[in-house]
Amino acid sequence: MTRETTMGVRSVTDNLGIQRATKDQRSEGLARFLGWFSLGLGVTALAAGSRVARAAGVDDSRTARTVLRAAGVREIGHAGVLLVPRRAGLGTWTRVAGDVLDLVATGRAYRNRRGERRRRAGLTLAALGGITAVDLYASVRATRNRRGNPEGFAHGSVTVNRTREEVYRFWHDFENLPRFMYHLQSVITTGPRRSRWSAKAPAGRTVEWEAEIVDERPNELIRWRSVDGSRVPNSGTVRFTPAAGGNGTEVRVELEYAVPGRRVGSLVAKAFGENPQQQICDDLRRFKQVIETGEITRSDGTPDGTSIQTQAKQRPARPLAAHRTA
Amino acid sequence: MKANCWMAPNRVAVEEVPDPTVLNPRDAVVKVSSAAICGSDLHLLDGFIPAMKRGDVLGHEFMGEIVELGSGARDGLRVGDRVVVGFPIACGDCASCQRGLYSVCENSNPNAAIAETAMGHAPAGIFGYSHLLGGYAGGQAEYVRVPYADVGALKIEDDLPDEQVLFLSDVLPTGYMAAEMGDIKPGDVVAIWGAGPVGQFATVSAFLLGAEQVVVIDRFPYRLRIARDRAGADTINYEETDVLDTLREMTAGRGPDVCIDAVGMEGHHASAALHAYDRAKQAVKAETDRPHALREAILACRNGGTVSAIGAYGGFIDKFPMGSFMNRSLTLRSGQAHVQRYMRPLLERIRKGEIDPSFIITHTMRLDDTPHGYDIFKNKQDDCLKVVLKP
Ligand SMILES: [Zn+2]
Ligand SMILES: [Zn+2]
Numbered sequence: 207m208t209r210e211t212t213m214g215v216r217s218v219t220d221n222l223g224i225q226r227a228t229k230d231q232r233s234e235g236l237a238r239f240l241g242w243f244s245l246g247l248g249v250t251a252l253a254a255g256s257r258v259a260r261a262a263g264v265d266d267s268r269t270a271r272t273v274l275r276a277a278g279v280r281e282i283g284h285a286g287v288l289l290v291p292r293r294a295g296l297g298t299w300t301r302v303a304g305d306v307l308d309l310v311a312t313g314r315a316y317r318n319r320r321g322e323r324r325r326r327a328g329l330t331l332a333a334l335g336g337i338t339a340v341d342l343y344a345s346v347r348a349t350r351n352r353r354g355n356p357e358g359f360a361h362g363s364v365t366v367n368r369t370r371e372e373v374y375r376f377w378h379d380f381e382n383l384p385r386f387m388y389h390l391q392s393v394i395t396t397g398p399r400r401s402r403w404s405a406k407a408p409a410g411r412t413v414e415w416e417a418e419i420v421d422e423r424p425n426e427l428i429r430w431r432s433v434d435g436s437r438v439p440n441s442g443t444v445r446f447t448p449a450a451g452g453n454g455t456e457v458r459v460e461l462e463y464a465v466p467g468r469r470v471g472s473l474v475a476k477a478f479g480e481n482p483q484q485q486i487c488d489d490l491r492r493f494k495q496v497i498e499t500g501e502i503t504r505s506d507g508t509p510d511g512t513s514i515q516t517q518a519k520q521r522p523a524r525p526l527a528a529h530r531t532a
Numbered sequence: 533m534k535a536n537c538w539m540a541p542n543r544v545a546v547e548e549v550p551d552p553t554v555l556n557p558r559d560a561v562v563k564v565s566s567a568a569i570c571g572s573d574l575h576l577l578d579g580f581i582p583a584m585k586r587g588d589v590l591g592h593e594f595m596g597e598i599v600e601l602g603s604g605a606r607d608g609l610r611v612g613d614r615v616v617v618g619f620p621i622a623c624g625d626c627a628s629c630q631r632g633l634y635s636v637c638e639n640s641n642p643n644a645a646i647a648e649t650a651m652g653h654a655p656a657g658i659f660g661y662s663h664l665l666g667g668y669a670g671g672q673a674e675y676v677r678v679p680y681a682d683v684g685a686l687k688i689e690d691d692l693p694d695e696q697v698l699f700l701s702d703v704l705p706t707g708y709m710a711a712e713m714g715d716i717k718p719g720d721v722v723a724i725w726g727a728g729p730v731g732q733f734a735t736v737s738a739f740l741l742g743a744e745q746v747v748v749i750d751r752f753p754y755r756l757r758i759a760r761d762r763a764g765a766d767t768i769n770y771e772e773t774d775v776l777d778t779l780r781e782m783t784a785g786r787g788p789d790v791c792i793d794a795v796g797m798e799g800h801h802a803s804a805a806l807h808a809y810d811r812a813k814q815a816v817k818a819e820t821d822r823p824h825a826l827r828e829a830i831l832a833c834r835n836g837g838t839v840s841a842i843g844a845y846g847g848f849i850d851k852f853p854m855g856s857f858m859n860r861s862l863t864l865r866s867g868q869a870h871v872q873r874y875m876r877p878l879l880e881r882i883r884k885g886e887i888d889p890s891f892i893i894t895h896t897m898r899l900d901d902t903p904h905g906y907d908i909f910k911n912k913q914d915d916c917l918k919v920v921l922k923p
Pocket of ligand 1: 573619
């Protein structure tokens with residue numbers, strides 16, 4: 207099942223009832239279409255060069271025909287880049303670069319032609335402009351979708367060796383969350399369904415928002431969202447299900463957040479970590495540690511405990527100097 | 533304090549490092565009275581375990597006295613207690629720990645995300661055993677921080693000397709678990725590849741579990757002599773005799789009921805060509821481990837028998853005899869020792885005099901001499917089988 211969620215995030219619900227973000231199949235389809243389009247243009251330019259030259263209004267010059275043939279070869283190159291790998295990726299940008307070349311060449315032809323030829327060159331220029339716009343759209347979309355989760359959806363799951371009641375109760379007290387969610391500074395309960403969240407930001411600044419519980423089913427689910435007007439619009443769901451065979455509780459978290467612009471985008475990064483998907487996995491690992499063992503596991507090599515940032519820059523496994531443990 | 537640090541492949545050095553302190557509520561700081569060099573430390577020395585950093589403190593077999601204790605230790609431990617510490621770090625609370633599978637504790641590896649990438653799921657953290665297994669400082673040092681001390685540290689109540697109880701931290705439970713995984717029945721014939729400390733203790737344990745005959749396979753005469761004289765085994769020197777033929781003959785064609793691989797990733801083979809094949813693949817990283825012992829154990833094992841792999845493997849092996857394994861109804865069991873499960877019962881056996889593990893010790897030296905200890909242990913010089921360090 208595919209549906210648009212409340213935050214406008216495309217996602218699917220699988221047969222376990224778990225919501226997952228989808229791959230952006232729309233932009234991949236567009237890239238493939240552009241690939242076939244390039245192939246058609248390239249073959250036409252090579253096989254029927256003179257007719258294409260006449261249609262574009264540049265049939266009066268030998269140089270133009272050479273340029274046209276070169277453009278044909280280039281189009282076939284684009285087709286290869288777009289069609290051979292299954293993922294669109296950066297291939298569409300090669301088409302944008304080609305479009306710019308075509309626009310420059312046709313623009314020069316337009317300035318040098320008069321009458322009927324000028325009219326045809328003008329039409330070609332307009333058509334090229336349209337194609338460039340489509341290519342640009344496809345490229346931006348494909349590139350954007352390559353970087354992590356720009357659509358603002360992240361999820362994670364963990365199995366905890368505790369009863370559903372215990373796990374639900376611990377999570378439902380949002381003031382517990384900063385114990386294992388490293389990006390959170392504090393959560394203060396301000397009413398039966400309301401809470402005030404604050405997250406660390408660089409240079410001693412904080413990002414704050416107000417959240418409310420919109421749905422709760424004891425021992426099953428908690429759904430929350432930020433109150434209207436928040437600078438970091440977000441919503442989330444945490445589900446609790448019994449693990450098969452009575453082996454504890456499965457905890458599944460889904461987080462959605464809006465990414466309306468660059469500035470707010472960086473606020474999101476501060477509120478949910480640079481990579482919210484990884485952040486959720488780390489948070490859940492620490493959640494399991496805290497609720498099962500009462501502490502967050504730390505070693506001499508990673509004195510800050512589980513977190514992908516500290517894993518990237520580990521120190522040697524030697525004891526810490528005493529002054530660093532404060 | 534002084535500690536033995538990994539500096540680079542094939543180089544360790546005793547360095548001055550900060551004293552450890554309590555980081556978490558269930559931590560203890562132990563003043564080490566005895567530590568040992570383990571065969572699996574050699575894989576670190578040789579650079580076959582990834583994720584080592586210059587300066588990492590080594591050592592996962594140690595015992596000593598608790599000198600500092602966190603506020604949350606649960607098990608009635610006191611400052612001043614004499615303890616042996618198990619090498620896998622285990623929380624005692626996760627589903628794995630509660631099933632007795634301490635070496636796959638779900639909470640004790642702070643680098644679980646890295647280990648998951650390499651192995652699919654993360655095993656427990658281990659003292660002084662690379663950042664893949666947690667990045668914990670080890671016990672070849674004057675002091676060591678013990679996380680979850682209430683699970684990992686076993687109090688020694690009586691005056692048994694260090695030499696008798698030290699190996700409860702690793703090689704004794706490891707050898708015992710190797711035999712236990714073989715599901716030995718009274719009257720069984722057991723073959724064990726490797727006459728190092730784990731192979732020696734697997735031999736002793738196999739007899740305790742009812743084996744009638746134990747055959748130990750190695751290439752160093754002095755190690756085979758100890759297996760014969762001290763552990764009661766028959767022996768095969770694989771550089772002098774064909775192992776498969778000899779085992780077949782000893783069992784009149786059946787093959788051993790239980791085959792134990794106590795060698796692991798850096799095995800040797802009598803055939804120079806076969807050894808070169810795996811050594812070359814290892815050099816270009818086409819396989820990480822040289823599984824000579826495992827292949828031979830599978831081929832030797834009787835139809836329907838059990839192969840128990842306790843030797844340490846790191847990554848991927850090549851030419852696993854799957855056809856032999858499948859067609860002959862073999863069972864393969866393996867694992868890092870769940871040490872905490874065996875420490876107490878094995879301590880009882882030591883106390884009753886059923887086992888005296890001190891027979892494997894060939895060298896005792898000061899912590900300052902650790903690099904020399906590594907050298908003679910690795911190169912099998914001076915008839916070295918086990919080095920005990922006294923900080
Ligand atoms: Zn060991
Ligand atoms: Zn555990």
